[in-house]
Amino acid sequence: MKGHDLTIGPVLFHWTADKKRDFWFRIADEAPVDAAYIGEVVCSKRTPFFDRHLEEVALRLVSGGKKVVWSTIAEVVSKLDRNVVGSVCSLDDAEIEVNDASALGSVSGRPHRIGQYMNVYNEGTIRHLARNGANHFCLPAELPLATIQELSSAAKLCGASTEVQVFGRVSLALSARCYHARAHGRTKDNCLFVCENDSDGMALETHSGKPFLSINGIQTLSDRYLGLSSEIRSLCQAGVSALRLSPHSFDMVEIASAYRKLVDGEIEADELNKMLDGIGVPQPFMNGFVHGQPGYERVSGLPGH
Amino acid sequence: MTDCGSFEKPELVCPAGTPAALRTAVDAGADAVYCGLANETNARNFAGLNFSAQALEQSIVYAHQRNAKVLMAVNSFATAPRTSLWHDAVDIAANAGADAVIVADIGVAAYVAANHPDLRLHLSVQAGASSPEAIRYYCKEFGVRRVVLPRILTVGEISAIHREIPCEIEAFVFGNIGMMSEGRCSLTNYAAGISTNMHGVCSPASAVRYVGNSDGSTSAELGPFDIDCYSAQQPTGYPTICKGRYTTPDRSEPYYAFEEPISLNLSSLLPDLMRAGVTALKIEGRQRSRSYVHMVVSAYRRAIDDISAGLQPDLTGLAALTEGGKETQGAFKTKKWR
Structure with missing residues (x-):
């Protein structure tokens, strides 16, 4: 598995500007990752808070030896959404990760990446997007291994690479409605940024008290944390070249270091899980999707084809 | 007019x-x-x-x-x-x-x-x-x-x-x-292992169960999750995740977190x-x-x-x-x- 890239995905949650800047500075200085995805993906209303820091964050990451990729908004409806996408796509020389078809036209003919919010499920989609300039695909989180393998092969034929999320809550749905605002009797337009209160999402439980989902503004995430470990060898054998850690408020430098050790063959999957437990990440982890099982499940053994 | x-x-x-x-x-x-x-x-x-x-x-x-x-x-x-x-x-x-x-x-x-x-x-x-x-x-x-x-x-x-x-x-x-942005929802696959995008199904009947509780209420489950619960006086609905009732740390009374039926x-x-x-x-x-x-x-x-x-x-x-x-x-x- 050595030689595979570790990446830090975009921060999905509405952290304060200071917290977010400090997070990225620390990743830049200390995390053993190869690439970092910056920029707001979930809600364009949040962008004014962090826009002024993005450039210094990008510079710091570059001086820390990380490739910097600018991610675009995953759902584009309002004028502000469209403007935010437009301004990211107009950055000269920036490497862009496209998360909605809205951005495909403006990056056409220029090398770019496709993010996990784009629906990439088959070879034809890979080929089309590669012709448009895509050279790297972060695949949707719900894919089983057999599909990941086919898509990685198709990407390779187009000279492109693939990436899969291995850590962090998984995005399950997007909406035009803000469920954080709704929970507090507000609407998206007068939300007062109440999502800032929940740095890893707002828990939704069922009637019987079962943890189920996690709300992040217009985004619905899994309650469980994705924690792929023993599956990583299979993913690499399937042709995946990069593994994504999705940021949470736990010590992401330690988490990245643990994953680095696994990828470099210094520790086994069990040890990784113990280390993540020690860091305080809630377990059991979910891993069902890659096994072709209900996503929330914790499946033992290796994923089949 | x-x-x-x-x-x-x-x-x-x-x-x-x-x-x-x-x-x-x-x-x-x-x-x-x-x-x-x-x-x-x-x-x-x-x-x-x-x-x-x-x-x-x-x-x-x-x-x-x-x-x-x-x-x-x-x-x-x-x-x-x-x-x-x-x-x-x-x-x-x-x-x-x-x-x-x-x-x-x-x-x-x-x-x-x-x-x-x-x-x-x-x-x-x-x-x-x-x-x-x-x-x-x-x-x-x-x-x-x-x-x-x-x-x-x-x-x-x-x-x-x-x-x-x-x-x-x-x-x-x-x-x-449609509450969630269509074509971008994996909620059913998360709970039931069948994907709306890949299999064309949302909340399949095969994954739905109605369970009677001791207080006379009925839980509507999708996979292992009770998406909603109906008192004996209420008509039961079909458990679609985005039309279920849930609690949050601030709201102990189950509410329609996404949308009502x-x-x-x-x-x-x-x-x-x-x-x-x-x-x-x-x-x-x-x-x-x-x-x-x-x-x-x-x-x-x-x-x-x-x-x-x-x-x-x-x-x-x-x-x-x-x-x-x-x-x-x-x-x-x-x-x-x-």
Whole structure:
């Protein structure tokens, strides 16, 4: 598995500007990752808070030896959404990760990446997007291994690479409605940024008290944390070249270091899980999707084809 | 008196879950019906629903004889290594003489454009194309002629999009209200291991269970999760994740965290939608009964004809057909819905 890239995905949650800047500075200085995805993906209303820091964050990451990729908004409806996408796509020389078809036209003919919010499920989609300039695909989180393998092969034929999320809550749905605002009797337009209160999402439980989902503004995430470990060898054998850690408020430098050790063959999957437990990440982890099982499940053994 | 200012009479597009429902919709005045094959290639892949290739062919003949169009939904996401199933569905639609295919997947759209360049291409709501930039991309790359807009836009926004795109607009006016952005929801796969995008199913009956509790209440479960719970006095509903009740750390009383079980009914906004430049008005409900299809299609047929003739439409009967008798104008009326 050595030689595979570790990446830090975009921060999905509405952290304060200071917290977010400090997070990225620390990743830049200390995390053993190869690439970092910056920029707001979930809600364009949040962008004014962090826009002024993005450039210094990008510079710091570059001086820390990380490739910097600018991610675009995953759902584009309002004028502000469209403007935010437009301004990211107009950055000269920036490497862009496209998360909605809205951005495909403006990056056409220029090398770019496709993010996990784009629906990439088959070879034809890979080929089309590669012709448009895509050279790297972060695949949707719900894919089983057999599909990941086919898509990685198709990407390779187009000279492109693939990436899969291995850590962090998984995005399950997007909406035009803000469920954080709704929970507090507000609407998206007068939300007062109440999502800032929940740095890893707002828990939704069922009637019987079962943890189920996690709300992040217009985004619905899994309650469980994705924690792929023993599956990583299979993913690499399937042709995946990069593994994504999705940021949470736990010590992401330690988490990245643990994953680095696994990828470099210094520790086994069990040890990784113990280390993540020690860091305080809630377990059991979910891993069902890659096994072709209900996503929330914790499946033992290796994923089949 | 309704202001019938400047608009063309829109096409009424109606659901056909079965050949019988297709005939019912056509007879009730549908300008077009939409349907899918009985497999994973469309987003209403439910048991007992949809068409065989042969039934499709016969139904198209029936519709065409009565001047109605048939639009075939191939609008789930072709999933490797099963991609050819979706290509086959497109071929079947083309061979049967469908008037258009409704697709969501980029790979399927590319297949249609390359192999059936004369087959009219509609972009499904499942593509989630909610901005002019996204829609224009699909038009330019694949020759999309019509976009079915997500149910997350206001009429004002639809009107603005209309001015910025080169294709027709189809908008939902009645039926189930999609809470999550269509084509971007893995909630069912998370809870039940069946994917809306990859298998065309949301909340499949095979994963649903009703469990009686000791206090007389009934829990409605999807997979292992109790999506809702009904007291002995309440009627039980069907457990769809985005219409369930949950608690948060701040709200110990279960509430509809996403949306209530409610139906979209835009009858009062019809003149506005027509003025916004909508070419086709769509009724949701391929899973619905023939009598439902008959009543809704007839009512909307009359309404569109009345509005076009400058008369006040009467749609009072429709409220009885909405989910739990409750209806909403969803995102269409005001941004406050968000």
